[in-house]
Each structure stands twice: as C-alpha cells, then as structure tokens.
Amino acid sequence: GEDVEQSLFLSVREGDSSVINCTYTDSSSTYLYWYKQEPGAGLQLLTYIFSNMDMKQDQRLTVLLNKKDKHLSLRIADTQTGDSAIYFCAESVLSDSWGKLQFGAGTQVVVTP
Amino acid sequence: DGGITQSPKYLFRKEGQNVTLSCEQNLNHDAMYWYRQDPGQGLRLIYYSQIVNDFQKGDIAEGYSVSREKKESFPLTVTSAQKNPTAFYLCASTTGLGTGELFFGEGSRLTVL
Numbered sequence: 589g590e591d592v593e594q595s596l597f598l599s600v601r602e603g604d605s606s607v608i609n610c611t612y613t614d615s616s617s618t619y620l621y622w623y624k625q626e627p628g629a630g631l632q633l634l635t636y637i638f639s640n641m642d643m644k645q646d647q648r649l650t651v652l653l654n655k656k657d658k659h660l661s662l663r664i665a666d667t668q669t670g671d672s673a674i675y676f677c678a679e680s681v682l683s684d685s686w687g688k689l690q691f692g693a694g695t696q697v698v699v700t701p
Numbered sequence: 702d703g704g705i706t707q708s709p710k711y712l713f714r715k716e717g718q719n720v721t722l723s724c725e726q727n728l729n730h731d732a733m734y735w736y737r738q739d740p741g742q743g744l745r746l747i748y749y750s751q752i753v754n755d756f757q758k759g760d761i762a763e764g765y766s767v768s769r770e771k772k773e774s775f776p777l778t779v780t781s782a783q784k785n786p787t788a789f790y791l792c793a794s795t796t797g798l799g800t801g802e803l804f805f806g807e808g809s810r811l812t813v814l
Contacts, residue, residue, distance in 0.1 A: 630805035
C-alpha cells in the first residue's frame with residue numbers, strides 16, 4: 589500500500605474553506621510538500637513545511653503538521669473555482685536520495701459555485 | 702524562461718513497439734526523475750539520475766530504459782516488455798539542495814492501441 593495516504597475526493601462550495609488531510613509513515617521525513625495538479629498538466633509546488641515546524645501560513649494556504657500522529661493537512665481559505673485540481677501530499681526522507689519523494693494518491697478537489 | 706520540456710504531449714503506440722519520451726531541462730539541475738501516474742494512484746518512480754552518465758532504478762523500472770548523456774536531457778524509453786504502458790508520464794528535476802523541491806514538466810500521455 590501507499591506510504592503516504594490521502595482521501596481521494598473532496599467537494600467544497602466556493603468561498604468556503606477546504607481541508608485536505610494526509611498521513612505519512614516515515615518519522616524521519618525532513619520536508620513535507622503539497623503539490624497541485626490541474627487537468628492534463630504537471631505538478632506545481634504549492635507549499636512545503638520542514639519537519640521541525642508545526643504550522644506554516646502562506647496567503648490563503650495553511651499547513652499544519654502533527655509529527656506525533658504523522659498527520660499533515662492543507663487548508664485553503666476562501667476556496668475559488670480555480671482551486672479545483674488534484675492535490676498531492678509528498679514526503680522526502682533524509683536517509684534516502686534527495687529528490688526521491690514519496691507521493692500520496694492525490695485528493696481530487698471539486699469547487700462548486 | 703527556465704523549465705522542463707516534455708515531448709510529445711500525446712503519443713499513441715501499437716503493441717510491440719518501443720517509444721521514447723523526451724525530457725529536457727534548462728534549470729541547470731543535477732538530478733532528473735521519471736514518474737508514472739495512473740488514475741487514483743500516486744506518482745510512482747521509474748528511474749532517476751543524479752549525475753550525467755549514471756542512473757538508478759526506481760520502484761517500477763521493469764520494461765523501461767533511460768540514458769543520461771547530457772545534464773539537460775533524460776529520455777525515457779517504454780519498451781515492448783512493459784506490460785501495461787498506457788499512462789501519464791511525468792519528468793522532474795531538482796538541484797538536490799535546500800528543500801529538495803521537484804520541478805515538473807507538463808507530462809506526456811502514452812496510449813497503447
């Protein structure tokens with residue numbers, strides 16, 4: 589199974605907040621990332637958090653990290669139709685080769701008017 | 702503008718044929734990666750290369766081959782030995798420094814007829 593787990597689908601109304609959750613298994617992860625993929629396109633980095641941080645805020649995005657529970661979340665405030673996409677959680681491990689990220693299956697976010 | 706260029710974006714192949722997907726980057730990144738994406742699954746690593754003339758197998762290398770003759774280029778060949786080659790293929794690169802962020806190309810969709 590996946591080392592990084594995410595729920596597969598989230599529906600949210602425009603203007604509401606979205607929360608996407610992720611669990612990971614490797615306690616030695618150094619960086620955790622959130623990527624966004626629009627249809628038929630590559631992945632774009634949205635934000636990342638270093639493993640010694642609990643929270644990171646970047647405009648409408650808030651990342652929360654609970655190392656004890658190995659739980660990562662991404663909150664998108666004031667969700668817009670342009671936020672409809674697949675969101676991937678990923679982790680990198682210090683002991684592993686750099687750049688070899690472990691990805692979750694992705695959460696499809698659908699924003700309805 | 703710096704970036705990663707994948708070509709072709711769409712490719713159709715008959716069973717039994719080999720096909721090569723191109724990936725070129727002008728970001729001066731040392732490391733390059735090939736991932737495969739299937740619906741409802743995360744990205745799975747096929748091959749990666751951290752320096753010229755050297756590459757390593759990822760998690761699903763069987764039926765694929767790569768070369769890294771130049772820093773800028775990392776082509777992927779999908780051989781006839783690959784049992785289920787229809788997928789979306791993503792190329793990525795990174796400096797290997799700092800946050801380890803991966804930069805992705807726009808992807809190539811391969812369909813076997």
